Amino acid sequence: xxxxxxxxxxxxxVGLPMLLATMSLxxxxxxxxxxGVLGSFLVGSLAFFAFIEVAKYGTIIHILGGWExxxxxxxxxxPLAAVFIGLTAIIGIFxxxxxxxxxxxxxxxxxRFPLFWPLWFFLWAGLNGLFLSNDLFNLYVTxxxxxxCAVALAVLSGEAKALKAGLRYLLAAIxxxxxxxxxxxxxxxxxxxxxxxxxxxxxxxxxxKTFALIxxxxxxxxxxxxxxxHFWLPPAHSAALAPVSALLSALVVxxxxxxxxxxxxxxFEVSLTFAAGQLIGITGAAAVLWGSWQAxxxxxxxxxxxxxxxxxMGYLLMMFPLLIMAPGQDADSAEWLAPAWTxxxxxxxxxxxxxxxxxxxxxxxxxxxxxxxxxxxxDLVAWMPMTAMAIGIAGxxxxxLPPSGGFLAKWMLLKGVFLSGQWWWAPAILAxxxxxxxxxxxxxRLAFAPARxxxxxxxxxxxxxxxxxxxxxxxxxxxxxxxxxxxxxEGSKSFGSGIESIMxxxxxxxE
Amino acid sequence: xxxxxxxxxxxxxxYLAFRCMLAPKLSKAVFVFFAFGLMLALAWxxxxxxxxAIAEAAIASGFMGVLMLDxxxxxxxxxxxxxxxLEETASKIPIKKDSYHWTTALALGLGLILFLLxxxxxxxxxxxxxxxxxxxxxxxxxxxxxxxxxxxxxxxxAYDTWLEIGxxxxxxxxxxAAGGLKQYRKPGLAPAxxxxxxxxxxxxxxxxxxxxxxxxxxGKMGPGGAFQAAVLWGAIGIxxHLGxxxxxxxxxxxxxxxxxxxxxxxxxxxxxxxxATGGAFFEYPPAYAGFLILVVETLAAISIAAALxxxxxxxxx
Numbered sequence: 001x002x003x004x005x006x007x008x009x010x011x012x013x014v015g016l017p018m019l020l021a022t023m024s025l026x027x028x029x030x031x032x033x034x035x036g037v038l039g040s041f042l043v044g045s046l047a048f049f050a051f052i053e054v055a056k057y058g059t060i061i062h063i064l065g066g067w068e069x070x071x072x073x074x075x076x077x078x079p080l081a082a083v084f085i086g087l088t089a090i091i092g093i094f095x096x097x098x099x100x101x102x103x104x105x106x107x108x109x110x111x112r113f114p115l116f117w118p119l120w121f122f123l124w125a126g127l128n129g130l131f132l133s134n135d136l137f138n139l140y141v142t143x144x145x146x147x148x149c150a151v152a153l154a155v156l157s158g159e160a161k162a163l164k165a166g167l168r169y170l171l172a173a174i175x176x177x178x179x180x181x182x183x184x185x186x187x188x189x190x191x192x193x194x195x196x197x198x199x200x201x202x203x204x205x206x207x208x209k210t211f212a213l214i215x216x217x218x219x220x221x222x223x224x225x226x227x228x229x230h231f232w233l234p235p236a237h238s239a240a241l242a243p244v245s246a247l248l249s250a251l252v253v254x255x256x257x258x259x260x261x262x263x264x265x266x267x268f269e270v271s272l273t274f275a276a277g278q279l280i281g282i283t284g285a286a287a288v289l290w291g292s293w294q295a296x297x298x299x300x301x302x303x304x305x306x307x308x309x310x311x312x313m314g315y316l317l318m319m320f321p322l323l324i325m326a327p328g329q330d331a332d333s334a335e336w337l338a339p340a341w342t343x344x345x346x347x348x349x350x351x352x353x354x355x356x357x358x359x360x361x362x363x364x365x366x367x368x369x370x371x372x373x374x375x376x377x378x379d380l381v382a383w384m385p386m387t388a389m390a391i392g393i394a395g396x397x398x399x400x401l402p403p404s405g406g407f408l409a410k411w412m413l414l415k416g417v418f419l420s421g422q423w424w425w426a427p428a429i430l431a432x433x434x435x436x437x438x439x440x441x442x443x444x445r446l447a448f449a450p451a452r453x454x455x456x457x458x459x460x461x462x463x464x465x466x467x468x469x470x471x472x473x474x475x476x477x478x479x480x481x482x483x484x485x486x487x488x489x490e491g492s493k494s495f496g497s498g499i500e501s502i503m504x505x506x507x508x509x510x511e
Numbered sequence: 512x513x514x515x516x517x518x519x520x521x522x523x524x525x526y527l528a529f530r531c532m533l534a535p536k537l538s539k540a541v542f543v544f545f546a547f548g549l550m551l552a553l554a555w556x557x558x559x560x561x562x563x564a565i566a567e568a569a570i571a572s573g574f575m576g577v578l579m580l581d582x583x584x585x586x587x588x589x590x591x592x593x594x595x596x597l598e599e600t601a602s603k604i605p606i607k608k609d610s611y612h613w614t615t616a617l618a619l620g621l622g623l624i625l626f627l628l629x630x631x632x633x634x635x636x637x638x639x640x641x642x643x644x645x646x647x648x649x650x651x652x653x654x655x656x657x658x659x660x661x662x663x664x665x666x667x668x669a670y671d672t673w674l675e676i677g678x679x680x681x682x683x684x685x686x687x688a689a690g691g692l693k694q695y696r697k698p699g700l701a702p703a704x705x706x707x708x709x710x711x712x713x714x715x716x717x718x719x720x721x722x723x724x725x726x727x728x729x730g731k732m733g734p735g736g737a738f739q740a741a742v743l744w745g746a747i748g749i750x751x752h753l754g755x756x757x758x759x760x761x762x763x764x765x766x767x768x769x770x771x772x773x774x775x776x777x778x779x780x781x782x783x784x785x786x787a788t789g790g791a792f793f794e795y796p797p798a799y800a801g802f803l804i805l806v807v808e809t810l811a812a813i814s815i816a817a818a819l820x821x822x823x824x825x826x827x828x
Contacts, residue, residue: 006791008786008792011782011786011791011792012786015779015782015783015792018677018775018779019779019783022680022772022775022776022779025768025771025772026765026768026772062791062792063791064669064670064791064792064793064794065666065667065668065669065670065791065792065793065794065795066790066791066794067650067666067667070643070646071643071646071647071650071667072667072668073668073670073671115684115687115688118684119681119684119685119688122677122681122684125677126674129674137668137671138668138670138671138674141671141674141675141678142674144674144675144678145674145677145678145681148678148681148682148685149681149685151685152681152684152685152688152689153688155685155688155689156688163689166689182630186633186634186637188642189634189637189638189642190636190637190638192642192643193643206636207632207633207636208633208634208636208637211629211630211632211633212633
C-alpha cells in the first residue's frame with residue numbers, strides 16, 4: 001500500500017467527531033446542541049473535502065503511528081469508502097438540524113435528552129472508522145463503538161418498551177460481535193496478519209478459513225438484521241426517538257453491510273462458493289417478502305417503517321449471489337457485475353435517504369398527534385402538506401418507481417439478475433415492490449382521506465418538515481449524478497469485480 | 512504434572528460454568544460466578560497470558576461481581592416488597608405453562624454440540640506460534656517499552672486502544688442513558704456507620720493505590736498496565752462509597768467531567784499534536800515514546816477508574 005498518497009484526512013475523519021463528542025460533554029444542554037449542529041457541518045465539510053481529494057488522487061491512506069501493516073494499522077479511503085462517508089455526512093447533517101429543533105420543541109413535555117449529542121458524535125466517529133478501516137481487529141473495535149452508541153441512543157427515550165427493545169438489541173448485537181471476533185481469532189491464528197490487503201493475498205482455502213468465514217458472516221448477518229435474525233430490529237428502531245430511529249435505520253445497519261461487502265469481495269474470495277452466494281440471496285429474498293408483508297399488517301406508523309427496513313435491507317443481500325461466479329463463468333466477461341454493484345450502492349443510498357425521511361416524518365406525526373396510529377393520518381395532506389409530500393416521495397423511492405434512486409437500484413438489480421441467468425430472484429424483487437406499493441399507498445390513501453371526527457393536529461415547527469422533505473427529495477436527486485458516481489466508484493479496488501473462488505484459489509481438490 | 516493441573520482446571524471451569532447456569536438461586540449463581548471467574552483467570556495464567564489473567568480477575572470477576580452483588584441486593588429489596596402483592600395476584604391468575612418442548616431443546620443441544628465440534632476442529636488446524644510475535648519483538652527498541660503486549664497496545668496499535676478507552680466512556684454514557692427510567696424507586700443507601708468496616712476500608716485504600724501504581728509502572732516491562740491499574744483504583748472509589756464517603760458525588764461537576772474524559776482527551780490531543788508536527792496519528796518520537804506512553808497510561812487509568820466509580824455511584828444512587 002506504499003504507492004498510495006498519505007494524508008491526515010482519514011485520521012481526522014475519525015478524530016474530529018470523537019473530539020466534538022468529548023468536548024460536548026463539558027457543555028450544558030443548549031451548548032451541546034449548538035456544538036452538535038456546527039460540528040455536523042464541520043465533519044460534513046471534512047467528508048466533502050475527502051471526497052474531492054479521492055476524486056483527484058484516488059485512494060488515500062494514513063499509516064497510524066507510522067507502523068506499517070502487518071504490525072500497525074492502516075486507514076484507507078478509497079472511492080467506495082468515500083461514498084459511504086459522504087452519505088453518512090449528508091444524512092448526518094440533516095438529522096442534526098432536525099434534532100436541534102426536535103429537542104427544542106419537545107422541551108415542555110419530555111426533556112431535551114442531553115446525551116443525544118455526545119452519543120451521536122461518538123457513533124459518527126465509529127461509522128467513519130468502520131468505513132476507513134483496513135484491519136480485521138480494528139473493524140471489530142469500530143463495530144463495538146457503533147453498537148454501544150446505537151443501543152444507548154435507542155434507549156434514550158427511557159420508555160419501558162424502548163428499554164426492553166434496547167436490551168434485546170444489545171444481546172443480539174453482542175452475540176454478533178462475539179461470532180465475528182471468534183472468526184477473527186481463527187484467521188489471525190492461521191495467517192498471522194489482520195490487514196485486509198495482506199489477508200487477501202495469503203489466505204488459502206481450508207476448513208479453518210471456511211469456518212471462520214461462516215462465523216464472521218453469521219455475526220454480520222445478525223448485526224444487519226438479515227432474515228432469520230431480524231427480530232430485534234422492528235421493536236428497537238420503532239421505540240427510539242425519531243432522529244435516533246432515522247440514524248439507526250439509515251446508517252447503522254449499513255455499517256454491517258459495508259463490512260460484509262468488503263470482506264467477501266476483498267478477503268474471503270478463496271473460501272466462497274456459488275452455493276454460499278445463493279444462500280445469502282435466499283435470506284435476502286425471504287427478508288424482502290417477510291418484511292414487506294409484516295409492514296403491510298402494521299397499524300403503527302413507526303413499526304411499519306421499521307419492518308420496511310428489514311425488507312429493504314434484504315434487497316442488499318440479493319446482490320451477493322450475482323457477485324459469485326457459477327462454475328464455468330468468468331468474471332472478466334460477466335457483464336452483470338457492474339449493474340449488480342450499481343444496484344447495491346444505489347439501494348444503500350436511496351434507502352438511507354428515504355428511510356431517514358420516513359422516520360423523521362413519523363417523528364413529526366407523533367409530535368402533532370401524540371401517537372403514531374396509522375388511522376390518525378387521515379387528512380394529513382390538509383394539515384401538513386409538506387410532511388405528506390415527504391412520505392409520498394420517500395415511499396415512491398422505496399417502491400422503486402422511476403425516476404427515484406430506489407428505481408435505479410431495483411432496475412439494475414433486475415438487469416443483473418437476468419443478465420447472469422439467475423432469473424429466479426426476479427419474482428422476489430417484483431413481489432417486494434408490489435407489497436411495498438401496498439403499504440405506501442395505504443399510508444397515502446389515509447393521508448388524502450378526509451377526517452370525520454378528529455383531534456386537531458398540534459403545530460409542528462416548519463423547519464422539521466423541511467428537513468424530512470429535503471431528505472425525501474434526496475432519494476430522487478441521487479439519480480442525477482449517477483453516471484459520474486459510478487465512474488468515480490470504478491476507481492475502487494473491489495467495485496465491479498466478481499468472485500471466482502474455486503478456479504482462482506486452486507480449489508479444494510485441485511491441488 | 513502439568514497435564515494433571517490443566518485438566519483439573521478445565522474440568523473445574525466447565526463444572527462451575529454449569530453450576531452457575533443451573534443455580535436455583537440468584538445469590539448462589541453470583542457466588543459461583545466469582546469462583547468461575549477465578550478459574551478462568553488461572554486458565555489464562557496457564558496459557559501464558561498473564562495480562563489477560565489480571566484483567567479477567569479484576570474486571571470480569573471483581574468489578575462485575577460487585578455490580579451483580581449490588582443488583583442482587585436491589586432484587587431482594589424489590590421482591591420482599593412486592594412479595595405479598597405478587598402472591599395475591601398469583602392465586603388469581605392461573606400460571607401460564609411455558610411452551611417448552613423437548614424437541615427444540617434437543618435440536619438446540621445437537622446444534623450446539625455440532626458447532627463446538629467444528630470449532631474444536633477448526634482451532635486444531637490453527638498452526639502453532641507464528642503470528643506477529645517475532646516482528647513485534649524486533650521493533651521493541653523503537654517502541655519505548657520493553658513488554659511486547661504494552662508495545663502492541665500503546666504503540667503499534669495505539670489507535671485501537673484509543674478507541675477502546677473511548678468505548679469505556681461510551682459505556683458510561685450508555686448506562687446514564689438507560690438509567691433515564693427508574694422502574695422501582697430504590698430505598699436510599701444508608702451510609703455504612705460500621706466503624707470496623709470504615710477502618711478496614713481506610714487501611715485498604717493506600718495499599719490498593721500503591722498496588723495499582725505498581726501495576727501501571729510495571730506494564731512497561733511486564734504484565735500489567737492501564738486497564739489493570741484502573742480497576743484497582745476504581746476499587747478504591749467503590750470501597751469509599753460503600754464506607755459512606757460518597758467521593759464521586761462530592762467532587763464538583765467540572766472536575767468529574769475532566770476526570771472521566773482526560774484519558775481519551777489527552778490521548779487524542781497527543782495524536783493531533785503528532786500529526787501537526789508532521790508525523791502520523793499516534794506516531795511517537797522514539798526518544799520520548801517511553802515517557803509519553805507512561806503519561807497516556809496514567810491518565811487513561813485515572814479516567815477508567817473514575818468511570819468505574821461513576822458507574823457504581825450512579826447505579827447505587
